[in-house]
Amino acid sequence: MSVIREKKVVIVGDGGVGKSQFVKRLSGFDFDPIYKTTLGVEVRPIVDRDCGIKYNIWDIAGKEKFDDRRVGYYKNSDIAIVMYSLDNKWTANSVSKWKQDIQKNCGNIKIYVVGNKIDCENKVEVESDFKVSCKTGFSIDDFMELIRE
Ligand SMILES: Nc1nc2c(ncn2[C@@H]2O[C@H](COP(=O)(O)OP(=O)(O)OP(=O)(O)O)[C@@H](O)[C@H]2O)c(=O)[nH]1
């Protein structure tokens, strides 16, 4: 099926939780263990041919030094992903802050909370819609099904 409509997706969460690896995994790349922090934003299109939707995924830097630019990247988003790392309680504690940031700037859009790094030990827990591992690939493909709804 060809592309019928486009949706803008923003992905946020603390630095190092695995946002960029997640987006790359969704586009079919292998896992990269080396951390290269995102500078500002990277936009990557992912086409779901089964339902004719092109998702333009805005992978937004989590580090505080990029805070002043972030809100501009949120404009006209249809969907938000808030990611945390299951092996780091500080990133889990930040989930509510990220949700509020999205709600304040994007209104009532759908927010998916995703816990990454389920392969790691010492798991922390917040209420999440989904748990994945970019390292092993666990549940990565299922995520596209989830956001189709
Ligand atoms: N063990 C494990 N490591 C992961 C997983 N996902 C990502 N990582 C590693 O975590 C580090 C950070 O990943 P990134 O995807 O760059 O993190 P980010 O959230 O984009 O970080 P910023 O761009 O700084 O906001 C990298 O070294 C990744 O290889 C995972 O599922 N398991």
Ligand SMILES: [Mg+2]
């Ligand atoms: Mg990144």
